[in-house]
């Protein structure tokens with residue numbers, strides 16, 4: 001499938017939005033659920049999956065037209081990506097082709113907002129060795145910038161070190177660290193969602209009474225809504241990530257807020273319904 005042509009337009013009040021896919025591996029290239037949830041006993045995982053053994057991992061980059069210009073939340077894996085094995089190289093890195101198809105200009109993009117600096121969110125901004133969005137101001141949480149700038153010895157963080165540090169280095173003074181609960185652009189607010197990484201952030205869009213909650217890597221699969229305590233090996237602080245997941249899902253369910261989930265199947269938009277202590281995902285059709 002040529003996912004380079006995959007984009008989806010919608011609006012949040014006066015904010016025009018477009019989800020552009022950076023790619024979405026399909027069978028036989030979908031990753032194994034066992035790799036995402038190695039701590040879950042095999043029989044429990046099998047019962048929960050109802051015969052499914054793989055996960056559809058999208059890379060849904062969200063563009064939003066703010067009064068200060070076009071912004072993107074997270075930027076995909078970038079071109080020529082070999083980090084997950086050769087199979088994935090032609091399947092991802094399609095953000096810029098998708099932008100062209102959607103009429104979005106790389107050279108005019110005003111802002112790049114990172115939910116966190118893992119390579120599948122940041123490499124699309126720097127993969128060529130230079131900034132791909134030359135006039136953009138970049139935004140990432142202050143703790144995220146500090147974490148990747150210091151010595152990092154956690155094994156699960158190592159694959160992400162290069163892209164995170166390149167992003168910090170290449171954007172330099174144009175990288176603005178933010179704190180939680182601040183409006184980083186008009187109608188674009190950063191919310192606390194730590195755990196996946198130290199500065200992992202949710203992004204809330206708000207305009208004319210409508211809202212969209214970008215949850216970043218708060219969950220990878222609807223299985224983490226029916227099982228909110230399931231963590232992945234990439235959650236650096238699992239208990240904190242579980243608390244963030246519960247908090248954001250409860251708020252989205254109780255306040256009927258549309259969710260944008262970066263890694264769910266394209267376009268990653270949907271609502272959640274609360275059922276006691278668990279949740280159900282209701283995707284919107286694209």
Ligand SMILES: [Zn+2]
Pocket residue numbers: 118120121217262263
């Ligand atoms: Zn991710």
